[in-house]
Amino acid sequence: MTAFRKDTPERRPIITQVSHYSEHRNDLKLDFKNRCGYCDGIDTWRLMSFEIDHFIPQNKNKKPFLTIKANTDYSNLVYACKSCNNSKSNKWPTNDENISNQNDEGFIDPCDKEYEKQFNRLDNGEIVAITKLGSWIYKELKLYKPQHHIIWNIEQLDILIDEINELMPTIENEKLTKQLKDRLLNVYEAYRNYTKQLGSQN
Numbered sequence: 001m002t003a004f005r006k007d008t009p010e011r012r013p014i015i016t017q018v019s020h021y022s023e024h025r026n027d028l029k030l031d032f033k034n035r036c037g038y039c040d041g042i043d044t045w046r047l048m049s050f051e052i053d054h055f056i057p058q059n060k061n062k063k064p065f066l067t068i069k070a071n072t073d074y075s076n077l078v079y080a081c082k083s084c085n086n087s088k089s090n091k092w093p094t095n096d097e098n099i100s101n102q103n104d105e106g107f108i109d110p111c112d113k114e115y116e117k118q119f120n121r122l123d124n125g126e127i128v129a130i131t132k133l134g135s136w137i138y139k140e141l142k143l144y145k146p147q148h149h150i151i152w153n154i155e156q157l158d159i160l161i162d163e164i165n166e167l168m169p170t171i172e173n174e175k176l177t178k179q180l181k182d183r184l185l186n187v188y189e190a191y192r193n194y195t196k197q198l199g200s201q202n
């Protein structure tokens with residue numbers, strides 16, 4: 001078992017007026033450290049499919065819902081992968097926009113440290129809920145989808161490849177270095193092939 005995520009994303013107190021919330025994309029990407037606020041998946045291989053979620057939804061039951069903040073308000077925005085954004089959609093179990101969860105149903109702002117306390121990760125990268133509220137979020141955000149642990153594992157491989165690359169020049173046997181390098185390149189090519197395929201999935 002390992003921690004669900006390493007860092008809690010932190011929104012800077014950005015109050016710049018923008019005409020459309022999408023203008024906050026670069027700031028969100030930075031504050032969320034290139035990761036989806038909800039599943040913690042990194043955007044490296046699927047940059048184009050990252051979106052902006054309104055934590056308090058703009059509409060609910062086809063009626064305007066968000067009134068306490070403008071829909072461009074930075075404090076209500078979450079950098080999110082397409083899968084989590086689509087799954088969350090306009091869900092908000094309470095009828096009060098100030099109450100994000102109640103009776104173990106609802107959401108926690110991903111920038112709140114409480115968010116990561118709802119989940120753990122198995123050694124194979126799968127997300128597991130460890131609280132009742134966590135179970136509700138897990139189901140509603142479809143955190144069981146395979147892509148969430150596949151991306152986590154690819155990232156671990158990426159780190160491993162970098163480590164091997166760094167170690168390589170320290171091996172003194174030239175022939176061995178060459179053999180290792182060739183094999184590593186094979187692994188890397190196969191790995192790149194795999195990550196490219198991810199781009200076409202939601």
Ligand SMILES: [Zn+2]
Nearest residue numbers: 036039081084
């Ligand atoms: Zn996500």
